[in-house]
Amino acid sequence: MHTHQGISVVPTNRIAWIPAGVAHHHRAHSVTDMRILFLPHSCDRLMPERPIVLLVNDLARELLLTLTGPCGYDAPEPKDRGRPARLRRVLIDELRDAREQPLHIPEPVDDRLRAIARRLRHNPADNTPLPGLGRAVGAGSRRTLSRLLRHELGMTFYQWRTHMRVYHSLVLLADGHDIAYVAHACDWSNPSGFIAAFTGLVGTTPGRYRNQ
Incomplete structure (x- = not known):
């Protein structure tokens, strides 16, 4: 992940958080299953104001996979319309408690x-x-x-x-x-x-x- 701050490496056990408005580009190597989740702007205040890389636990990983899988992108049934928002709130709670563990090469x-x-x-x-x-x-x-x-x-x-x-x-x-x-x-x-x-x-x- 490239930003004005340099290069951050995001291995398989990490999640990268990029705030809204931060210019960036990313590059994947070899065969990669990369998941990207866009969060509502209201979530910005709950997360750091700078790009970071976090070490994630199994719960956060499964939440991210669920939110970026077919059930996350398809239109939910009426009775499940609030489910994605609830899952996002749990994910943010997990990310707020996660330990920052970057492999960062500053520019x-x-x-x-x-x-x-x-x-x-x-x-x-x-x-x-x-x-x-x-x-x-x-x-x-x-x-x-x-x-x-x-x-x-x-x-x-x-x-x-x-x-x-x-x-x-x-x-x-x-x-x-x-x-x-x-x-x-x-x-x-x-x-x-x-x-x-x-x-x-x-x-x-x-x-x-x-x-x-």
């Missing part, structure tokens, strides 16, 4: 950081240190770049690059690649290091994620 504003971001997106396995990346794109010193990263993104360079690599690994896993291949393609020296980083950000192991 930098500074042109120097944007140039580095483009290079890392093109080749996530690039292991060039920050000073070398700075020289390659005509940026400033390591200290300057580190300060920009903390100020704009609230991350260290290591954290930022790890987020970008895990994002790329999700795409590769969706395309059916095995864990050893994905770890190597994202420049982890061994699969165990990749599994640890992936689990810390996504909340499940790569193997479980691929099988969901």
Whole structure:
């Protein structure tokens, strides 16, 4: 999910909330069953004013599937006309209690950081240190770049690059690649290091994620 804030990854166990009026676009990888539910404008006050990604429980998942299934879109019988609204209220209650768990790659504003971001997106396995990346794109010193990263993104360079690599690994896993291949393609020296980083950000192991 792309917004002005950057890229948010929405795996199978998450729900993305996007308030009304927020420009965005999304992209799905591999075979995907994606459900989109439009909520009444009156619900905005009950949810955050910014896009977020939430870890959902089984009840919220089933409510979303019901509301976006045939029974949610077809005209209900007269005796059931209030049912969708009741289900939406329960869903919102569940989302308000859900834990925010984003895998977010913030979009930098500074042109120097944007140039580095483009290079890392093109080749996530690039292991060039920050000073070398700075020289390659005509940026400033390591200290300057580190300060920009903390100020704009609230991350260290290591954290930022790890987020970008895990994002790329999700795409590769969706395309059916095995864990050893994905770890190597994202420049982890061994699969165990990749599994640890992936689990810390996504909340499940790569193997479980691929099988969901």
